[in-house]
Amino acid sequence: MTTASEARSDRIHGTSTGETSPGEISTGETSTGEISTVDVNGTAVSLAGVPANWTLADLIRYRTTLRGTHLACEHGVCGVCTVLLDGEPVRGCLVLSHAVRDRQVTTVEGLDRLDADLAQRLRAAFLARNAFQCGFCTPGMLAIVFAAARDAAAAGGQADGDEQLPADPARRARQVIEANLCRCTGYAAIVAAATDVLPGPGQPGNAGREDG
Amino acid sequence: MKLPPLDYLRPRTIAEARWHWSDREVMFLAGGQGLLSELGQGLRRPSALADISAIPELTAIDVAADGSVVRVGTAARLTDVARHPALRGSLLAQAARHVGVAPIRTLATVGGNFCHGNPTAELPLAALVAGASLTGFRRDGSAVRLTGPELAALRPLDDHSDLLLTALEWPVHRNGHAAGFAEVGEQRSWVPAVAFGWLADHPAGPGHPAPHTRVGVALRAGGKFLLSLAEGTRCSAAGVQDALAGAAIHTEFPASWLADLINDLTGDGTASRRM
Numbered sequence: 137m138t139t140a141s142e143a144r145s146d147r148i149h150g151t152s153t154g155e156t157s158p159g160e161i162s163t164g165e166t167s168t169g170e171i172s173t174v175d176v177n178g179t180a181v182s183l184a185g186v187p188a189n190w191t192l193a194d195l196i197r198y199r200t201t202l203r204g205t206h207l208a209c210e211h212g213v214c215g216v217c218t219v220l221l222d223g224e225p226v227r228g229c230l231v232l233s234h235a236v237r238d239r240q241v242t243t244v245e246g247l248d249r250l251d252a253d254l255a256q257r258l259r260a261a262f263l264a265r266n267a268f269q270c271g272f273c274t275p276g277m278l279a280i281v282f283a284a285a286r287d288a289a290a291a292g293g294q295a296d297g298d299e300q301l302p303a304d305p306a307r308r309a310r311q312v313i314e315a316n317l318c319r320c321t322g323y324a325a326i327v328a329a330a331t332d333v334l335p336g337p338g339q340p341g342n343a344g345r346e347d348g
Numbered sequence: 349m350k351l352p353p354l355d356y357l358r359p360r361t362i363a364e365a366r367w368h369w370s371d372r373e374v375m376f377l378a379g380g381q382g383l384l385s386e387l388g389q390g391l392r393r394p395s396a397l398a399d400i401s402a403i404p405e406l407t408a409i410d411v412a413a414d415g416s417v418v419r420v421g422t423a424a425r426l427t428d429v430a431r432h433p434a435l436r437g438s439l440l441a442q443a444a445r446h447v448g449v450a451p452i453r454t455l456a457t458v459g460g461n462f463c464h465g466n467p468t469a470e471l472p473l474a475a476l477v478a479g480a481s482l483t484g485f486r487r488d489g490s491a492v493r494l495t496g497p498e499l500a501a502l503r504p505l506d507d508h509s510d511l512l513l514t515a516l517e518w519p520v521h522r523n524g525h526a527a528g529f530a531e532v533g534e535q536r537s538w539v540p541a542v543a544f545g546w547l548a549d550h551p552a553g554p555g556h557p558a559p560h561t562r563v564g565v566a567l568r569a570g571g572k573f574l575l576s577l578a579e580g581t582r583c584s585a586a587g588v589q590d591a592l593a594g595a596a597i598h599t600e601f602p603a604s605w606l607a608d609l610i611n612d613l614t615g616d617g618t619a620s621r622r623m
Contacts, residue, residue, distance in 0.1 A: 147396075148356040188356035188397075191384070210350075211385035218451055224427070225451040230384045232377070234356045235399055280451065315449035 148188045148234045172237035176200055177246030186233055193217040193228030196243060204244040204275040215316030218276040219243050223250065225283040225315075244275035247282050254289075258282055258333050267329035269320035276316045281330045284312040289335045305331045351387050355396035362405055362514065368398040369487060369512060376400050376512065378423045379457040381448065382464045401457070406514060409434065420516040422459030422484070429458060439527035439547045440518050443474035446531050459513045462499065470545075472500040474529065475516065477545045477564035484513040521547070 173180040174195065181199055190198075196205045196219070206216040210229045217228035220242040247255040258278055261267070268274045288301060288308075301308045309330035318326060357374070359365040368374050373395035377383060380401075386392050400406055406423035409432050418434050429435060429444040430453070447453055447461060447470050461471040462482065475482070482494040487510045527547045545564045 148358075187353070189351040189354050191351065194350075211388050212381060212452065215449075215451065221454065224454045226454045227381075227451050230381050230452075231455065232356060232380065232384070232397070232399070234358075235377070235380070235401065284450070312450075315451055 148183075172234065174233065174236050174238070175240045176202070177241070177243055178249060183234055183237055188232070188234055190233045191229050192219065192221075192226075192231040192233050192236055192241065195233035196228060196241070202243050202245050206272055206275060208272070213317070214273075214276075215280065216273050216276040218279040218316065220247075220250070220279060220283060223283070223286075225280050242279075244278050247278065251282075251286055254282060254285055254333070258285070258329075261329040261332040262326075265325045265329040265332065267322065267325040269318075269322045273316060273318045273320075277313060277318070277326055277330075280316055281309075281312055281333060284330075285333045285335065292337070301334075301337075303337055305334070305336060308334050308336075351384065352390070352393060354387075354394060357396055357398040358402070359398055359400060360403065362403060362512075365398055365400050365403065366485065366489075366512065368396075371396070374398050378406075379425065379455040379460045381452050381456040382460055401455075406459075411520070416520055418518040418520060420458055420518055422462075422482075422513045422515060423457050426453040426456045426458065426461070435518070437527065438518070439474045439478050439529060439545055440471070440480070440516075442527060442529040443470040443545060446470050446529055458516050462513065462516075469500075470529070470531070471516075473564045474545045475499045475518075477547050477562050478519060480516055480518045482513050483515050483517060484511050486510055487512075 172183040174183065174192075175181075176196060179200070181195065183195075186195060186199065191210075193205055193207050193210075196202055197207065205219055205228055207229060208214045208216045210217075212227045212230045215227065218225050219228045220226070221231065221236060222240050223242070242250055247258070258281060262274065262278065267277070284301075301311060306327055309327045312334065313323070313326055313330055357368055359368055365376065369376075375383070375392065375394040375397055377397040377399045378401050383392070383397075387394075401423050403423060406421040407425075407428075408419070408421045409424050409428065410419050411417075411434050412419060418438075420429060420435075420440070426444040426447050427450075430441050432441070435441040444453070444458075447456060458471060461469050462475075474480075476496065476499050479495075480499070482499060484492050484494075486492050492511060527545070529545045547562050
């Protein structure tokens with residue numbers, strides 16, 4: 137029973153077992169010998185050799201050339217590592233890289249792959265509203281607003297994923313970006329930019345204002 | 349802040365998960381939204397994590413054949429609970445929407461909210477009010493069913509690791525019902541200081557049982573935690589007022605503040621306040 141059970145479950149070695157010592161890199165193979173991958177912006181990123189304790193944010197930062205996904209608090213509070221997992225926003229620092237094998241990850245660099253028009257309007261709104269100061273929080277803000285705007289458009293402007301959005305545009309924007317922090321405290325401009333792209337009730341989308 | 353060295357296990361069935369459980373150094377990983385943060389802060393040191401988030405039996409949300417209960421797997425994501433048609437308008441769905449923020453709810457699970465150890469956690473309070481129960485196994489293989497105050501007694505640093513929770517059994521209120529959930533947080537913390545949930549059974553007409561309202565209050569005040577359950581005999585706002593009149597919360601806050609909160613609770617059920 138023991139042998140059969142072990143054979144069925146995949147075990148990814150980290151750096152704590154007898155097979156590997158701290159700092160060593162594991163094989164990243166499953167029990168069937170296959171090499172696992174994660175789809176990041178359409179590119180298969182191998183999990184071979186990735187330690188079990190690496191998060192998705194670690195994988196993106198250290199196994200790809202993508203640098204838009206930032207790391208700060210690394211315990212799920214600040215939101216700068218926000219990426220989309222199968223289209224839904226997640227904290228990249230609170231997901232193990234091996235837990236998302238065979239799934240699709242979209243970083244801020246890949247938003248156009250999901251909805252080029254929305255991604256373009258979102259960038260234009262952030263530029264028009266000067267919605268960044270140091271820019272460190274911007275990738276996470278773009279990801280979270282993108283996901284909310286897309287979900288709200290799909291729901292006729294009524295919802296952001298699992299929650300109802302207020303009718304007031306500014307309140308809607310604040311509810312969306314409450315998940316992320318801006319250390320420059322540039323929230324007014326970010327709320328304005330998010331308001332520009334979040335569709336209102338009954339609207340499939342918002343063309344985005346360019347009046348700055 | 350990097351996670352400590354560990355191994356990652358991916359059991360595909362509950363039986364496999366229970367096999368790994370024989371190693372006391374193994375912890376179960378579901379959504380990981382609390383656990384991974386705690387690992388990073390050095391609060392826990394398992395040698396391995398057994399990821400149960402993809403076990404179909406633990407992620408399913410099904411209505412029982414007789415329609416009396418919705419069975420929610422403990423690894424079901426909160427965002428799925430909030431959206432599921434069988435739970436539409438339920439206190440459970442409303443409570444789920446109050447957990448954290450959207451990116452957290454994408455991965456956070458039902459079981460995780462019960463085991464997170466926050467005395468004002470949303471789902472234990474909602475389950476207590478609705479008369480739901482949690483099922484699972486103990487490490488020795490015996491089946492377990494938790495109800496009532498046991499639902500809110502799970503603490504991560506106690507012996508909950510001797511429990512593998514498998515499902516939340518959520519009662520279906522056939523006669524129609526109204527429900528609301530609200531939280532009050534402190535300005536300096538995301539953790540709610542007070543969580544309220546209420547559920548009222550509506551009478552469907554003459555001859556049906558009298559209306560009945562249950563209100564749960566989880567309160568953190570003065571460094572102490574309080575969980576109380578009160579009941580009233582009227583529906584909706586009046587029933588909530590009846591029930592709260594006897595609850596300890598009534599002595600903790602100004603009457604006007606409480607009146608505003610009741611309005612929130614019995615309004616669209618999605619209120620959150622800061623105090």
